[in-house]
Amino acid sequence: MKRIERLLGLMKQSDVKNLLLTDPADIFYLTGFTGSTAYLFVSPEKTVFFTDGRYAEQIKTEISRDIKAVIVKTYGTSLSELARQTGKLTVSPKCPLNLYSMMDESAEEMLIDGKDLVSLMRSVKEPQEIELISRSFQAAGESFRESLSQWRYGMTETEWAAVLEYNMRKRGAKDRSFETIIASGERSALPHGTADTRVINSGDPVTVDYGCRFHYCSDITRVVYDGSDPFVFEIIDIVKGAMDAAKAVIRPGIRCADVDKAARDYIEKKGYREYFNHGLGHGVGINVHEAPSFNFRDETVLVQGMVLTVEPGIYLPGRFGVRLEDTMAVSENSCENLTAVLEDYVYKILQR
Known part of the structure; x- marks a missing residue:
């Protein structure tokens, strides 16, 4: 209920009289409910939780008794009546x-929370949330290390992904954070090259971008490479330098856009500006993509407790690409690397 009380305070400051929340992640954040379908109505007078009969028993242990729980037969009917x-x-x-349109027919007036108040709350993590995120990173890092002994050249990218995902599940992960990216050889030049049927050969640079979820997510990118091409290592060094340049400026009071600029300027000085074609990073929490973001448009000022990825990349079409990613928690005066469980950035598979 403490988070709901904080939300009510923000609503009062923003002159929001009531708020209906529909996103499962927002509802989990405010109530602890882990089911897939529910709605939460918050106002100074009452807090009402709507779900269906599938969760009648579950909510007895997950929903505070201070919240009025309503088991509905039809969500549309109940929410239209609420409106x-x-x-x-x-x-x-x-x-x-579709839900908005249905309620609009019943309400005197429909308004939208333009500030997205719950997202603003979620953007600053409490210490216990950072501990949960760290647990996810620990499992993800251990799973990667185990996979290095199980991956083989001649396997497909999807087979590598399956091995890694199994190892995360084995450690208790509820799910992967997103579709695992295993992009090898020329496919590593695809920033979002999710695992395909391509066979991975010795000497291919391989981008491994992955994460797992224990209610809170992890997100890591590393390179697997056993080749000796000096140009590949040159690009790796530039990307690593851009990452370090960004991490060096992360601290409370710095704008997100300025962190993005630090990495982008570094890559531009090395002559590869046009080959870094996405934002530097994003918030991580209950969802793997949350506010705020490291990009040129985001004017958010960093505060202690924000958790964001730093993931510069250089992508050379038809040749290869390199992306490296750490996830940083903004601390009192600087930042903490939650990805330190994998201290190296380039790995080789450990063939028996």
């Missing part, structure tokens, strides 16, 4: 259009 009774109803910007 009618409320009159002027404010919804999260994540509200699905």
